[in-house]
Amino acid sequence: MSKQVNLTIDNQAVTAAEGALIVDAAKKVGINIPVFCYHPKLEPAGMCRMCLVEIGRPVIDRATGAPVMEGGKPKLQFGPKLETSCTTPVSEGMVVITNSEKVKAARKDVVEFLLTSHPLDCPVCDKGGECPLQNLTLAHGPATSRFLFNEKNHNAKHVPLGDLIYLDRERCIQCGRCVRFQEKIAGDPVIGFYNRGRQMEIVTFSEPGFDSYFSGNTTDICPVGALTSADFRFGARPWEMKATASICTHCAVGCNLAFNVRREVGGKNGSPSKGGIVIKRALPRQNEAVNELWICDKGRFAYQYSESPTRLATPLVRKDGELTPASWDVALEYAAEGLLGESKPGQAKDLLVIGSGRLANEDLFTLRKLAEGAGGQAALYSQSGGGDLLAQVGAAPGTNLASLGKGSVILVVASDLHEEAPIWFLRVKQAAERGATLIVAAGRPTRLDRYAKYVIRYAYGEEAQIVAALGDSPRRAELVEAAKPAAAAKPAAAAKLVEAAKPAAAAKTVEAAKPAAAARLVEAAEAFGKAENALVFFGSDGLGQSGAQSVAQACAQLLAATRHVGRPNNGLIPVWGRANEQGGWELGLKAANLQTALQASTTAYIVAADPYGDDPSLPAPSFLVVQELFLTETARRADVVFPAQAFTERDGSFTSGERRVQRYYPATPALADCRPDYAISAELGQHLGLKLEGRSAAAIFAQIATEIPAYKGLTYRRLAETTNATAIGAAKDPRDAEERRCADLYYSGAGYENTQGLGVQLPLQTLSPALSKPAAAPAAQLSKTGLLAVPVTQLYDLGQTVLPSALLRQRIGEAWVGVNPADAAEAGIEAGAAPAAIVQVVLPGKPEWRAAARIDERTPRGVLLIPRSMGLPLNAPLPGASIRPVVRRDSQEAASQQPA
Amino acid sequence: MAEHILLRHRDIPNIDRLEVYRQQGGFEAFQKAVASLTPDAVTDIVKASGLRGRGGAGFPTGMKWSFTDRKNWPHYVVCNADESEPGTFKDREILTGNPFQLLEGVAIASYAVGARVAYIYLRGEFWPIARELDKRIAELEAAGLLGDKLFGTEYSLRIYTHLGAGAYICGEETALLESIEGKLGQPRLRPPFPPAVGLFGKPTVINNTETLANVPLILQRGAEWFRSFGTEKSPGVKIFSLSGCVNRPGNYELPLGTTFRELIMGRGGGIAYGHKIKAIMPAGNSSSLIVATDEALNTPMDYESVPKLGAQLGSASVIVIDDSVDIPWLINKTVHFFRHESCGKCTPCREGTYWMSQLTERIAAGHATAEDVALLKAVAGQIKGKCFCALGEFSIEAVLSGMDRFKDDFEAKVSSYE
Amino acid sequence: MMMLKDTYSAEIEATLAKYPPENKRAAVMPLLHLAQRENGYVTKSALYEIADLCGVAVTEVASIMGFYTLYHDQPGGKYRLQVCTDLPCALRGANEFLEQLCANVGVKVGETTADGMITIEAVTCLAGCNKAPMFQVQTGEGLEYYENQTVESAVALINDLVKR
Numbered sequence A: 001m002s003k004q005v006n007l008t009i010d011n012q013a014v015t016a017a018e019g020a021l022i023v024d025a026a027k028k029v030g031i032n033i034p035v036f037c038y039h040p041k042l043e044p045a046g047m048c049r050m051c052l053v054e055i056g057r058p059v060i061d062r063a064t065g066a067p068v069m070e071g072g073k074p075k076l077q078f079g080p081k082l083e084t085s086c087t088t089p090v091s092e093g094m095v096v097i098t099n100s101e102k103v104k105a106a107r108k109d110v111v112e113f114l115l116t117s118h119p120l121d122c123p124v125c126d127k128g129g130e131c132p133l134q135n136l137t138l139a140h141g142p143a144t145s146r147f148l149f150n151e152k153n154h155n156a157k158h159v160p161l162g163d164l165i166y167l168d169r170e171r172c173i174q175c176g177r178c179v180r181f182q183e184k185i186a187g188d189p190v191i192g193f194y195n196r197g198r199q200m201e202i203v204t205f206s207e208p209g210f211d212s213y214f215s216g217n218t219t220d221i222c223p224v225g226a227l228t229s230a231d232f233r234f235g236a237r238p239w240e241m242k243a244t245a246s247i248c249t250h251c252a253v254g255c256n257l258a259f260n261v262r263r264e265v266g267g268k269n270g271s272p273s274k275g276g277i278v279i280k281r282a283l284p285r286q287n288e289a290v291n292e293l294w295i296c297d298k299g300r301f302a303y304q305y306s307e308s309p310t311r312l313a314t315p316l317v318r319k320d321g322e323l324t325p326a327s328w329d330v331a332l333e334y335a336a337e338g339l340l341g342e343s344k345p346g347q348a349k350d351l352l353v354i355g356s357g358r359l360a361n362e363d364l365f366t367l368r369k370l371a372e373g374a375g376g377q378a379a380l381y382s383q384s385g386g387g388d389l390l391a392q393v394g395a396a397p398g399t400n401l402a403s404l405g406k407g408s409v410i411l412v413v414a415s416d417l418h419e420e421a422p423i424w425f426l427r428v429k430q431a432a433e434r435g436a437t438l439i440v441a442a443g444r445p446t447r448l449d450r451y452a453k454y455v456i457r458y459a460y461g462e463e464a465q466i467v468a469a470l471g472d473s474p475r476r477a478e479l480v481e482a483a484k485p486a487a488a489a490k491p492a493a494a495a496k497l498v499e500a501a502k503p504a505a506a507a508k509t510v511e512a513a514k515p516a517a518a519a520r521l522v523e524a525a526e527a528f529g530k531a532e533n534a535l536v537f538f539g540s541d542g543l544g545q546s547g548a549q550s551v552a553q554a555c556a557q558l559l560a561a562t563r564h565v566g567r568p569n570n571g572l573i574p575v576w577g578r579a580n581e582q583g584g585w586e587l588g589l590k591a592a593n594l595q596t597a598l599q600a601s602t603t604a605y606i607v608a609a610d611p612y613g614d615d616p617s618l619p620a621p622s623f624l625v626v627q628e629l630f631l632t633e634t635a636r637r638a639d640v641v642f643p644a645q646a647f648t649e650r651d652g653s654f655t656s657g658e659r660r661v662q663r664y665y666p667a668t669p670a671l672a673d674c675r676p677d678y679a680i681s682a683e684l685g686q687h688l689g690l691k692l693e694g695r696s697a698a699a700i701f702a703q704i705a706t707e708i709p710a711y712k713g714l715t716y717r718r719l720a721e722t723t724n725a726t727a728i729g730a731a732k733d734p735r736d737a738e739e740r741r742c743a744d745l746y747y748s749g750a751g752y753e754n755t756q757g758l759g760v761q762l763p764l765q766t767l768s769p770a771l772s773k774p775a776a777a778p779a780a781q782l783s784k785t786g787l788l789a790v791p792v793t794q795l796y797d798l799g800q801t802v803l804p805s806a807l808l809r810q811r812i813g814e815a816w817v818g819v820n821p822a823d824a825a826e827a828g829i830e831a832g833a834a835p836a837a838i839v840q841v842v843l844p845g846k847p848e849w850r851a852a853a854r855i856d857e858r859t860p861r862g863v864l865l866i867p868r869s870m871g872l873p874l875n876a877p878l879p880g881a882s883i884r885p886v887v888r889r890d891s892q893e894a895a896s897q898q899p900a
Numbered sequence B: 001m002a003e004h005i006l007l008r009h010r011d012i013p014n015i016d017r018l019e020v021y022r023q024q025g026g027f028e029a030f031q032k033a034v035a036s037l038t039p040d041a042v043t044d045i046v047k048a049s050g051l052r053g054r055g056g057a058g059f060p061t062g063m064k065w066s067f068t069d070r071k072n073w074p075h076y077v078v079c080n081a082d083e084s085e086p087g088t089f090k091d092r093e094i095l096t097g098n099p100f101q102l103l104e105g106v107a108i109a110s111y112a113v114g115a116r117v118a119y120i121y122l123r124g125e126f127w128p129i130a131r132e133l134d135k136r137i138a139e140l141e142a143a144g145l146l147g148d149k150l151f152g153t154e155y156s157l158r159i160y161t162h163l164g165a166g167a168y169i170c171g172e173e174t175a176l177l178e179s180i181e182g183k184l185g186q187p188r189l190r191p192p193f194p195p196a197v198g199l200f201g202k203p204t205v206i207n208n209t210e211t212l213a214n215v216p217l218i219l220q221r222g223a224e225w226f227r228s229f230g231t232e233k234s235p236g237v238k239i240f241s242l243s244g245c246v247n248r249p250g251n252y253e254l255p256l257g258t259t260f261r262e263l264i265m266g267r268g269g270g271i272a273y274g275h276k277i278k279a280i281m282p283a284g285n286s287s288s289l290i291v292a293t294d295e296a297l298n299t300p301m302d303y304e305s306v307p308k309l310g311a312q313l314g315s316a317s318v319i320v321i322d323d324s325v326d327i328p329w330l331i332n333k334t335v336h337f338f339r340h341e342s343c344g345k346c347t348p349c350r351e352g353t354y355w356m357s358q359l360t361e362r363i364a365a366g367h368a369t370a371e372d373v374a375l376l377k378a379v380a381g382q383i384k385g386k387c388f389c390a391l392g393e394f395s396i397e398a399v400l401s402g403m404d405r406f407k408d409d410f411e412a413k414v415s416s417y418e
Numbered sequence C: 001m002m003m004l005k006d007t008y009s010a011e012i013e014a015t016l017a018k019y020p021p022e023n024k025r026a027a028v029m030p031l032l033h034l035a036q037r038e039n040g041y042v043t044k045s046a047l048y049e050i051a052d053l054c055g056v057a058v059t060e061v062a063s064i065m066g067f068y069t070l071y072h073d074q075p076g077g078k079y080r081l082q083v084c085t086d087l088p089c090a091l092r093g094a095n096e097f098l099e100q101l102c103a104n105v106g107v108k109v110g111e112t113t114a115d116g117m118i119t120i121e122a123v124t125c126l127a128g129c130n131k132a133p134m135f136q137v138q139t140g141e142g143l144e145y146y147e148n149q150t151v152e153s154a155v156a157l158i159n160d161l162v163k164r
């Protein structure tokens, strides 16, 4: 524990960690010093001057170093001026006064200054009701204005900073929180100040404007109504809305959300509400171990899919070749008959049940029960693999990225975290900035490289070998040998593993760079081995199922070999593409090769997955039941379609990539006739002659807790527990949560304290001896004919859960393919043209596809980067690809979508 | 008349040419320092001279040099040639008239603190001067007086110019550092102070141009010689930039402790157009207004005496105000300057200067009420002591002293002044 | 599109070399000066190029341009005649000088002449207080000071500039 110092704040004795700021120390004992520019997650700036206090320090005798005494007490020296408590660290014997007349007068002065140029348009301001400026004005400000109203500085009021965020320049109080958040926390300085003095205003020059995945967070921390989201502005008043706790469904991080809802007619985004409850906005809910106070823009805006007017609202049954609406009874009956066929109940051997990580633990568990009961097989719909290893080597309970710093190593393999899991990107970046050693191993440059101590570049297909090399010293020695210029000719395979960090430089001095790269690998391996704590993230950059499986295996062995398992802040974190893919693995569903699995089955029940959309060439079963939110490609082929409830309409639990089980709650009533997935499956089971629990998510969770060892002892109540320890300001007001939220100035009015559950991380099983053996490096398996097409992830894609968000749709952009300039030149495609050249991408066995070529050095030679869910279904790396130029048909339109 | 120490070009023609400067013993001090003195010995000489910073605060220069953190390297020296205080034009004359003496001063300071790179930060308007300096630096490199392994030692030094682009605040040392780093010119939180964490996060000594121009002769002629000028606590000479309502405005190099009367009435030739002197601003726009009584005129201009008049010596930019000048008009000028130059970082300065400017505008135009006048005083008082840096605090000096010391002028401006 | 790199590669190199390689950002201000010399103001494409050269976001470069008054984000007259009207100069008649000069040229303060040649502006102190009235002329090539001016001398200079 760090050194503690003793001080006095308003006559209260306080003990605080050395280096803590006065404002935080005061908060801990329930003294709220008002702030505007300070935010506990940002570096102090001392700009707004709201937090001025009187500070006295003991006078120290220079000769003895001891405090000078006066009347039995240490003599204090107060400075001639008030000081900012947000920038001043506590020190031994300090006396702080936050409630004197002098301090109160200073606050009033500062508020009055801020209000001189503020428009005072609270009645029409989105922040009204949760606005720190409003609250602090009431608490500390002057009663009347002495400023001549018509001398106010006027500024533009509705300035779009891109399509997601709007700025009201008159309301801005120049606190710089937004600018500091983007620069320091997000590492994305796409907004800044322009001009100076009273003319100072926020601007963006990025293309598109405010081009950051984290932009929405600035609307939460803006202490006035200057920054608002396009989603919520003019949407509702804070006091009209209720808040429901939820969990984001877009990636494996499991960010804690709060949905604000209100009863209204019509709803936004064309949602079909007829006077029902609709969601007005999604806000982060504080969970210091998961997302702190942040969420990414996908999590903030993409929930809109749940309110999409294209949602399925009634069951559909195929009649005369057409899908036609039917009652639940008819649909269930028809589905059960179709699935059973000639077999007796319990013997539907050829039934394949598929569920995805979009589903809750309760749904997946029910699906497995159904498949087992019916005699069929249950599969997890996933393009990734290796999830079964996590029960042994996953992140140990107590793991918290926020506690990683010096002495820790984080290895990120095969993941562009910024695209795959933005909040992990943000937290890994911060850990690196706190001193954790970051190793990034990827087939191409990613945004995380900037923060890495070691960047290791491999050729796609050789991911697992690189990971193995990090853990296996004899093999490393061999690598170094191989990379020495003299020996380079012989074991070429090994030398090839290690590429220069900067591909641009590669052409110049590939040979010269190899020893450096090999040395880097050796150093990285040593750092990893020696680290006190080590976390490994593995993602899906350029990987398919089997590739992911081998990477996961290699990572598991690396962790086991270096004894980085079973302790907090150690272990493997999978960057799954869906929120609850981990839950699927934990509950015994495995990713299957659908080509063979579907071949082997005659009937299928597919839930929350679109395999035919992702790969139209999959074999078709003779009878297909689909359970979905939308009429997907797969649903179109079904014999029966069940309309499911969205996650916003029901409760359930997810298990995150860090194996944290977290609950979410219903925010809105269900759409029309939709039912929760678990309930539909249970009923279908009953029609198949099975007895399945389906009354409530809680009841199923209780069953999970008795049957699945990892979940043993867990209850919904435990998942809903919170502790004060994680809240930034631990001092709690006994008033109700909503009140407290507004009173808590640290939140700046938006964002929610966590009152509905921090979740519980699953315990680990003991390590099997097989994993402790040194890794046998798997051979590289990818053939080298033609170009190698590899799937990569882009945060905003054309997926069903993104497209319905009108806001994000604008940011998706056109389909693209990443090409190396040399490969482009060989294919006769001109680099640097604007708009980008359109190319025809030809992949063996795949439909032809056109995309804009992104020609730059970031794509390795011989590789085509194919974004997932952008039109070309590619689930695994595929050799033999080629490209050829196409004349742009509508260059006008393409140009308008192209960044300048 | 005594020989000049800083404005030597006035005595020695063509001292802005390297060969002439060297004929006068130029760069011998630097060579002596590098070849035969330890850095600490150089610092000690400067300490002994009692040289105090000429940029405004009067901080002892040798002491500042000795604060550089020896555990954190490299170190930098930055010469502050931002010269943006209205009424100040002394550094410009050194830079154009006697540039090699400044460059030698920069070089000696760099050696003393172990810096191998020094930057001269010039206000953007000094673009032509920077061009000339660049050429002179190149000449010095060609002559082996700057560059690698100087005088057969391991010591190397590069000097670069860096141009501002129109921002008074960049004269403030931490804003200046931000500006060199390619950021907005906004001041930094202190502590840490630049000698601990300065340019590019490294220990940095920042000195005013005039301060550094003193250094070569201190080394050449010794601390005692330097102390033979000026007063006990404010030794040496100072360039006084004299402007405003005088017959002979200009720079005057005089010992510290010379009286206002000697500068204004003697050197400056007295008040122009037969007017009478009304007020003095000894530190440019940032100054309090001194009522020009006999007592004030007889006050010595040094760091200790001027505060007794309720003002500061600051950069010694003496603006003379005659009896034709209306003080409300004057403070409207100064307030507009600060409003224009406020960097916007802190609330009291950003909002306060804006508010004050609205009020002074109205008062100066004669459209104000007594309430406006009272409000101006209140607003100025409200700014006081709350600002992030000194700029905001400077902005109220003339306002408060003017309202206090020239009440009549304000009374005349409003009908119902009480 | 014309890039600064094409015309000024040596100067850009020399500028970058002044600062430690890990602090390339320090070159933003000198490069903005360079860009302004090229066009009389800083074009949007120059902002992008500088961002690229210094490895910072374009918004950061723009932010710096916006803070400092000597950089212009809009084209003005070919010559910007900037008269100091700060206190010391004003005490020596700078305001009257500016007023009469504007009347003579036929523009208001801050405006540009119809031929696009001359913009007349009022600015804060230029460190020429003892030689008021004074002004600087900002052009593509750089800056020049004109001191101890009269309206006649200034008008003559303007006539001269227009002919250049």
Ligand SMILES: Cc1cc2nc3c(=O)[nH]c(=O)nc-3n(C[C@H](O)[C@H](O)[C@H](O)COP(=O)(O)O)c2cc1C
Pocket: B052, B053, B054, B055, B056, B057, B058, B059, B061, B080, B081, B082, B083, B084, B085, B168, B169, B170, B171, B172, B173, B174, B206, B207, B208, B209, B211, B212, B389, B390, B391
């Ligand atoms: C608003 C403001 C403007 C300043 N302007 C200048 C300036 O133009 N030139 C200067 O040398 N010092 C200026 N200073 C003082 C510097 O911050 C710093 O104290 C000085 O450069 C230190 O050098 P010295 O110790 O040699 O005086 C200014 C300070 C403030 C607060």
Ligand code: SF4
Pocket: A171, A172, A173, A174, A175, A176, A177, A178, A179, A202, A221, A222, A223, A224, A226, A227
């Ligand atoms: S927009 Fe909001 S967060 Fe940003 S500076 Fe203005 S008030 Fe602060």
Ligand code: FES
Pocket: A034, A035, A036, A037, A038, A045, A046, A047, A048, A049, A050, A051, A052, A084, A085, A086, A087
């Ligand atoms: S100055 Fe402390 S909160 Fe703004």
